[in-house]
Amino acid sequence: MHHSIEIENLSFAYPDGHAALRQVSLTIAPGEKVALVGPNGAGKSTLLLHLNGILSGEGSVRVCGLPVVKENLGRVRAAVGLVFQNPDDQLFSPTVFDDVAYGPIYQGLPPEEVTARVAAALAAVGMSAYARRVSHHLSVGEKKRIAIATVLSMKPEVLVLDEPTAGLDPRARRGLIRLLGELPLTMLVSSHDLAMVRELLPRTVILDEGRVVADGPTEALLADSALLEAHGL
Amino acid sequence: MHLHFLDPYQPRRSPVHAADSRLKLTLTLAFILTTSLTPAAAWPVYILLLALILAVEILSGLGVGYVLKRALLALPFVLAALPLPFTIEGQALFSLPLGPWTLTASVEGLARLVSVALKSWLSVQAAIVLAASTPFPDLLLAMRALGIPRLLVAMFGLTWRYLFVLADEALRLMRARAARSGEGAAAGARSGGSVAWRARVTGGMAGSLFLRAFERSDRIYAAMLSRGYDGEVRALPVPPMSGLQRLSLAAGLAGLGLLLLFALLLWG
Numbered sequence: 001m002h003h004s005i006e007i008e009n010l011s012f013a014y015p016d017g018h019a020a021l022r023q024v025s026l027t028i029a030p031g032e033k034v035a036l037v038g039p040n041g042a043g044k045s046t047l048l049l050h051l052n053g054i055l056s057g058e059g060s061v062r063v064c065g066l067p068v069v070k071e072n073l074g075r076v077r078a079a080v081g082l083v084f085q086n087p088d089d090q091l092f093s094p095t096v097f098d099d100v101a102y103g104p105i106y107q108g109l110p111p112e113e114v115t116a117r118v119a120a121a122l123a124a125v126g127m128s129a130y131a132r133r134v135s136h137h138l139s140v141g142e143k144k145r146i147a148i149a150t151v152l153s154m155k156p157e158v159l160v161l162d163e164p165t166a167g168l169d170p171r172a173r174r175g176l177i178r179l180l181g182e183l184p185l186t187m188l189v190s191s192h193d194l195a196m197v198r199e200l201l202p203r204t205v206i207l208d209e210g211r212v213v214a215d216g217p218t219e220a221l222l223a224d225s226a227l228l229e230a231h232g233l
Numbered sequence: 234m235h236l237h238f239l240d241p242y243q244p245r246r247s248p249v250h251a252a253d254s255r256l257k258l259t260l261t262l263a264f265i266l267t268t269s270l271t272p273a274a275a276w277p278v279y280i281l282l283l284a285l286i287l288a289v290e291i292l293s294g295l296g297v298g299y300v301l302k303r304a305l306l307a308l309p310f311v312l313a314a315l316p317l318p319f320t321i322e323g324q325a326l327f328s329l330p331l332g333p334w335t336l337t338a339s340v341e342g343l344a345r346l347v348s349v350a351l352k353s354w355l356s357v358q359a360a361i362v363l364a365a366s367t368p369f370p371d372l373l374l375a376m377r378a379l380g381i382p383r384l385l386v387a388m389f390g391l392t393w394r395y396l397f398v399l400a401d402e403a404l405r406l407m408r409a410r411a412a413r414s415g416e417g418a419a420a421g422a423r424s425g426g427s428v429a430w431r432a433r434v435t436g437g438m439a440g441s442l443f444l445r446a447f448e449r450s451d452r453i454y455a456a457m458l459s460r461g462y463d464g465e466v467r468a469l470p471v472p473p474m475s476g477l478q479r480l481s482l483a484a485g486l487a488g489l490g491l492l493l494l495f496a497l498l499l500w501g
Contacts, residue, residue: 054455074461082459088398089452094370094390101469106461111469134370136397154460 002065004030004158004186012057020046022210035197036190038207039232044190048160052080064157081151085162087143091135103154121153141172158186165193241364249293253478254371255378260485261363265356267489273348275500286358293366300361307357314349318342369393383466406438
């Protein structure tokens with residue numbers, strides 16, 4: 001039995017010398033849904049980019065039992081679905097179908113399997129009718145759902161989302177929260193949307209200035225107003 | 234808030250729209266090739282080619298007017314052929330005194346100029362019908378099926394995808410500038426600032442657009458990597474064309490080939 005995510009003493013500094021992560025340690029069990037909160041610039045996105053080896057710092061990161069090192073990158077990236085904050089960055093193909101098919105094609109799956117995966121992923125986010133559409137003409141909420149489908153089609157074990165509710169209208173936000181609640185995956189979600197965190201994610205990790213400053217049940221952490229105040233939340 | 238003017242695709246229900254994109258791309262390229270290889274002054278052939286493209290325009294439901302209006306784009310390119318009447322020797326038509334020189338236009342040269350203009354006009358029409366009747370993703374598929382290198386096709390795809398995003402971004406920047414470009418209440422105060430200052434602001438906007446595009450490309454690359462991109466461009470195999478489409482392709486190529494042969498034999 002392995003953990004979904006194990007991070008030990010991870011430190012990372014950007015090329016300009018700015019230290020984004022300092023000695024971060026974090027373990028997430030399979031099936032757990034965890035929130036990553038903290039002020040802007042706390043290092044949340046940087047941490048998420050380490051989970052499939054886009055960035056690599058000092059310390060160790062293991063995903064689904066695999067060390068995130070160069071030799072494992074292919075399998076790690078198949079195991080961790082990373083949904084970027086801005087769907088325009090994630091949806092880079094001409095049509096919705098092409099985008100959702102991207103991951104499976106890169107995994108070398110046969111065409112029938114790719115088509116089946118795309119259909120299943122689009123159905124899971126309720127966007128089956130959009131396969132032939134062009135990403136540019138979709139609304140932000142629709143793009144967000146498609147962005148999630150683009151990683152679901154890779155059948156990941158872990159879903160990692162960066163600010164999933166940013167920029168959504170209340171109805172799209174509600175729909176997204178319901179969708180995320182229904183997905184039976186391990187989840188790590190970075191967000192400023194504390195109402196969503198409270199509703200969807202039983203465990204919360206607070207990151208500030210590159211350090212984990214709190215880690216515990218969401219109810220307890222969000223009730224501690226002194227703690228939230230101290231870390232700009 | 235989106236810009237749509239960049240997308241030439243015009244959705245209609247027509248046999249031209251329904252035809253396979255590979256068929257359309259191949260025949261368009263063959264049409265352009267035939268047009269450009271047809272010898273100068275082969276007027277009957279030009280008329281046949283024009284009839285052909287006009288028939289396709291009517292069949293496509295786009296309307297002849299729409300295509301002809303867009304085909305005006307070809308005009309500036311005709312400028313390059315403007316010296317032709319004066320550089321080709323032949324029966325003198327008129328003379329143009331120009332300082333110490335005298336330019337003499339020839340009938341042959343004029344015929345060549347008109348031919349070049351007609352040819353580019355016909356070719357541009359074919360390209361417009363193709364772009365207006367085929368969604369861009371289908372066109373990319375056709376390019377891949379025709380054996381255009383995948384990396385190149387992938388770059389066309391990314392360019393097309395982000396052209397819109399970039400245009401929207403520029404539009405937002407300009408809107409933000411417009412929103413803060415007010416006039417002072419004081420009478421006689423000149424608003425708008427100096428030309429140099431305005432140029433500096435515009436330069437800053439162009440720079441920030443470039444930086445945003447650059448940073449976005451970084452994020453897009455990260456998104457590609459996180460879904461397994463390894464430097465190799467992969468895509469699903471293209472489904473085979475139907476028998477009818479193959480037949481139309483063969484018939485179209487044969488027809489254009491015959492036309493070209495006819496033109497080369499009689500005027501070449």
